[in-house]
Amino acid sequence: MIMSNLTDLTLSEMRAGLETRKFSSRELVGAALDRISRLDPALHAFLHVASETALQQADQADKDPRSSKPLHGIPVAVKDVLMVEGLPCTCGSKILEGFIAPYTATAVKRLKEAGAVIIGKTNTDEFAMGSSTENSAYGVTHNPWDGTRVPGGSSGGSAAAAAARYVPAALGTDTGGSVRQPASLCGVTGLKTTYGRVSRYGLVAFGSSLDTVGAIGRTAEDVAAVFSIMAGRDEKDATSADVAVPSMDLGGAQNAAPLRGLKVGVPKEYFIRGIQPEVEEKTRAAVAMLKDLGAEVREISLPHTEYALPVYYIIAPAEASANLARYDGIRYGPRAQADSLWDVFFKTRGQKFGAEVARRIMIGTYALSAGYYEAYYGQAQKVRTLIKRDFENAFRDVDVIAAPTAPTTAFKIGEHVNEPLAMYLEDVFTLPANLAGVPGISFNVGFDKNHLPIGMQLIGPHFREDLLLQVTHAYQGVTDWHKQQPRI
């Protein structure tokens, strides 16, 4: 096998090749590093490439070729909000410039224990706040399908790294759509897990009641492989759920009607004015394909959908304003020079936080401040209950919900800069799942006239990632959108 083809392999193909000793982990990791060094100066998916430690880990893996570890010797990338001991963790922020993680996040630790080689840290909007990676203090990531466009965000670096075939899988995080929306804009498969399914230990906190760790890859099968390793109870995160992780048997392709008996709901509130016509068209075509595979499709209603965005933009900033209070220049990160402690706080935070983070800290501070708490935060928590109930009611009638992931395909770099509300609308279809804590997956279901990928999302009941992955796998068994690759 020639080296340049190694990066085209899926995770399961890599595993098979390593097992049969067609190639070594060093060749595999070397091919990934080579591709990154050739293409990433233009794409900028990575904030830090850990070449040296990755090659050491690969050599270590090659010493034990008979290992049965599921990710043995396979390169994986990690979003720069998850800590990997000894590697930088900046969260795309100047306030953590130079920070070296003193310990490893549980999700990453489990991947490493399963044999994965951590190849580097991927770009993100600052503290995962954004939908384009334009809020990264270290520069935007370019969409592999069109370099003048954004990859989505906030896990835009991980989605671009998977789409550009640097790595077969990358970790992302999803607080309001940050795995699914970039997966949609980059034409890859991205899983947002149930709240509490994957430990948040070692994840830098943004919105603590919303944050989830997920995986991005080209196929449902590869995402399932990563997910099943990271999922499950961790004592170091008190909100981590003690719910068994089912085996990830996604079903074979031999069955002509693999989705027979599956009830798919299509929420009418997700087909709103302003949605790009091709997005609606391709989503409806994908739903028709699920029907061809045996599923029963019906229209449903999630009546409080229109309130998800305002609820989210109270709760997430409120939680962020509390979580980001810890960045004061004292315990980590650079410190602004000043004579008084008070001025150290003001100057460090004023100088080092970017505009979107500052905006959200202020919205959250305002929503939690004396006299406004009930009107904003209190009311948002109550409407959050109504949104949760919408999903509970829907899942009495259907097994999964199918909808567009994002209202548009990838937009131009700079198009929404300084228009925070326009940018927030990018997440209008993804936020509800975070508020309800339910899992979702986005995968490619076609292209628009500019050959930009279009994603559809499936939303499932709590802890039913297995079902979402099975349905996506069935769809990918009869289509080849997920096999197309950008010309870069």
Place this chain on the structure above:
Amino acid sequence: MPLSQQEVEHIARLARLELSGEQKELYREQLSAILDYISKLRELDTSDVPPTAGGGLAQMLLRDDEAHPGLATGELLSNASQTEDEQFKIPPVFE
């Protein structure tokens, strides 16, 4: 209702953010627009609805109350910009 300049200054003070005059004006406009948008929630009657406080479903699970080794002092201090005698160093708080 748009925020006043004084309100923006008050929020920034609570949030410990030093803002330039230009930033204050920009954020005044942007925050006013965002708050105006999110006040849409007031149109819903929620008098009978309980709040959802967290994202979790089940009870939070606590581990056994046993001591485990944590990070060593040196590791915890390694990311600080100023330290002395195994402690974080800050400007004087009392004159």
